Amino acid sequence: MSFGLSGTAGLGRSGTQSSDYREPKWPANPQKSAPVCALNLANKESFGFLLTDERLWADGAVPPSRPAETRVNDGPDLTHVTLFWREGKHEDWLKFGKPMATRIVSRSERIESYAPGEVFALVRWASNDYGTIRSSLAIVRAVAPGEPVTPVAQVDPGGEVLLAVHGWPKVAQVFRLIDAIEASGIDPCEVAPDHWQHMHNRMAAREVPRDYSPTRHRAWLQRRVLLS
Numbered sequence: 001m002s003f004g005l006s007g008t009a010g011l012g013r014s015g016t017q018s019s020d021y022r023e024p025k026w027p028a029n030p031q032k033s034a035p036v037c038a039l040n041l042a043n044k045e046s047f048g049f050l051l052t053d054e055r056l057w058a059d060g061a062v063p064p065s066r067p068a069e070t071r072v073n074d075g076p077d078l079t080h081v082t083l084f085w086r087e088g089k090h091e092d093w094l095k096f097g098k099p100m101a102t103r104i105v106s107r108s109e110r111i112e113s114y115a116p117g118e119v120f121a122l123v124r125w126a127s128n129d130y131g132t133i134r135s136s137l138a139i140v141r142a143v144a145p146g147e148p149v150t151p152v153a154q155v156d157p158g159g160e161v162l163l164a165v166h167g168w169p170k171v172a173q174v175f176r177l178i179d180a181i182e183a184s185g186i187d188p189c190e191v192a193p194d195h196w197q198h199m200h201n202r203m204a205a206r207e208v209p210r211d212y213s214p215t216r217h218r219a220w221l222q223r224r225v226l227l228s
Contacts, residue, residue: 023132023168024091024125078113079142080156081122085109088127092154095121095137095178096188116144119162119189119196121178122155123171137171139163139196162196165203173203181212192220 078100083092085108097120099112114120119141126134140159143149149158165174177199178188195212202209 023135024127025088076145077116079116079118079140079159081112081114081120082154082156083110083112084154090126092122092124095123095175097121098189114142116142116147118142119191119193121174121188122152124153132168134166135168135171136164136166137174139174141193160193162193163200165200170203174199177209184212184214186212186214186217190221191217195220 081094081097081099083094084090085092094112097112097114098118099120100115100118101113103111103113105111112120119139121137121139124134124136124138125132138152139162140152140155141162143159148160150161151158152161163174165171181188181191191212195216199209
């Protein structure tokens with residue numbers, strides 16, 4: 001079985017695939033919430049597989065009910081992202097990202113670690129008996145020690161936030177923009193950071209972001225070589 005870079009089976013370079021961007025489904029409660037469509041997320045295959053499949057546990061070990069530590073290792077340069085999966089209640093996943101290490105903490109929790117400069121997109125969704133209470137997406141650049149850090153929930157020690165949106169319609173809009181970048185043959189992990197900032201500003205102003213073209217991407221790659 002082949003795996004994408006975010007650990008999912010049979011998916012693209014960032015672990016995503018196209019979808020119609022429907023929200024996760026909260027627990028059914030006819031008296032408190034309206035029925036919704038079935039789960040159909042851009043990275044839904046990674047949920048149960050990454051967090052519950054016993055094949056990921058070495059030597060048949062039983063997943064611990066409580067982690068002894070919260071870090072993959074003690075590397076001071078790494079940024080650690082904690083992901084939770086409690087179906088219909090609290091569901092986190094990475095739209096894209098290239099972790100250098102992943103630790104399965106339990107059947108409902110894993111930690112991914114990113115080197116300085118790596119960019120990832122963290123999606124967080126939660127609900128209660130009345131419906132969705134949080135839908136958010138943050139595109140974050142992992143920073144090196146000494147760089148300015150913005151606090152981000154479930155990201156230790158935080159990072160440089162390039163884009164942040166709240167509410168499922170905006171999250172779905174960013175999904176479509178990311179998928180358009182992938183469709184042009186560009187890995188979203190390698191996109192120029194200022195393009196994500198441009199997208200954030202345009203969306204905040206309720207304007208349409210510019211396309212990220214292969215020409216723009218080649219210019220960024222050349223600039224990155226000069227800056228390195």
